[in-house]
Amino acid sequence: MLSEKPTVSGKQYHLMVGEGDVARYVLLPGDPERVPRIAKTWDKYWHVATHREYVTYTGEYRGVRISATSTGIGGPSTAIAIEELLRVGADTFIRVGTTGSLRREIGIGDLVISAAAVRLDGASKAYIFPEYPAVASYEVILALIEAAESLGTRYHVGITASTDSFYVGQGRPGYKDYMPPWSKDLVKMLRDANVVNFEMEAATIFTLSNIYGARAGAVCAVIANRETGEFIPDAGVDTMIRVANEAVRILSEWDSMKQRFGKNYFYPGILRR
Numbered sequence: 001m002l003s004e005k006p007t008v009s010g011k012q013y014h015l016m017v018g019e020g021d022v023a024r025y026v027l028l029p030g031d032p033e034r035v036p037r038i039a040k041t042w043d044k045y046w047h048v049a050t051h052r053e054y055v056t057y058t059g060e061y062r063g064v065r066i067s068a069t070s071t072g073i074g075g076p077s078t079a080i081a082i083e084e085l086l087r088v089g090a091d092t093f094i095r096v097g098t099t100g101s102l103r104r105e106i107g108i109g110d111l112v113i114s115a116a117a118v119r120l121d122g123a124s125k126a127y128i129f130p131e132y133p134a135v136a137s138y139e140v141i142l143a144l145i146e147a148a149e150s151l152g153t154r155y156h157v158g159i160t161a162s163t164d165s166f167y168v169g170q171g172r173p174g175y176k177d178y179m180p181p182w183s184k185d186l187v188k189m190l191r192d193a194n195v196v197n198f199e200m201e202a203a204t205i206f207t208l209s210n211i212y213g214a215r216a217g218a219v220c221a222v223i224a225n226r227e228t229g230e231f232i233p234d235a236g237v238d239t240m241i242r243v244a245n246e247a248v249r250i251l252s253e254w255d256s257m258k259q260r261f262g263k264n265y266f267y268p269g270i271l272r273r
């Protein structure tokens with residue numbers, strides 16, 4: 001079968017990024033406006049491209065080349081971002097976004113590091129059946145934990161539910177209180193199954209990354225608590241950005257050690273060699 005190449009002057013069709021434009025480590029916020037905000041926390045940064053919902057910056061954080069690209073909200077635009085970033089050389093993704101906590105004790109401004117995601121999105125199902133796990137890379141999870149510990153932030157690690165709908169799909173009433181039967185019990189059902197938070201992109205990022213042999217993780221700032229009804233936009237976002245940057249620095253250090261000792265996988269004992 002002949003297949004077209006969706007590029008324009010050597011740039012990826014949607015993201016407008018080309019070979020050499022992005023680092024191997026890419027932070028993935030949903031919101032395009034968060035990309036320059038992230039870049040300003042680096043030691044050096046430059047704008048790469050803005051096209052549709054996709055804004056990309058590349059720069060350097062503590063000696064490590066790093067990029068950030070916005071994914072837009074939800075699975076379909078996120079899948080496009082992953083596809084095109086992989087094509088130009090990225091191999092490690094960290095979603096940075098906001099989230100709704102399902103537990104009273106996971107408060108506003110806390111961080112949630114996703115160990116895996118329940119695939120309530122649609123995009124990942126275009127790739128593989130629902131039984132395929134949307135699991136984060138253990139190296140990225142560990143680097144995020146190390147970063148959160150070193151910065152002294154409040155964080156939790158658990159299973160995330162990624163949905164394609166912020167309202168009805170996360171058990172919130174729709175317009176005119178529309179609420180189908182499955183939405184009414186959703187929060188309780190997920191909470192009983194030890195799911196800790198809602199967001200809208202991690203499942204797509206994890207599924208595609210596993211299919212393509214890339215690494216992915218997610219750290220999200222809690223802006224809503226579904227148990228207490230609190231909602232504070234932007235709570236914890238600056239802390240989340242600091243943790244993600246630091247996780248990239250840690251991953252880069254671990255990647256260098258793996259290379260030096262000829263290992264494919266990071267393990268704690270490598271730090272004592």
Ligand code: URA
Nearest residue numbers: 098099100199200224
């Ligand atoms: N993002 C979500 O997807 N859900 C929330 O409740 C908050 C942020």
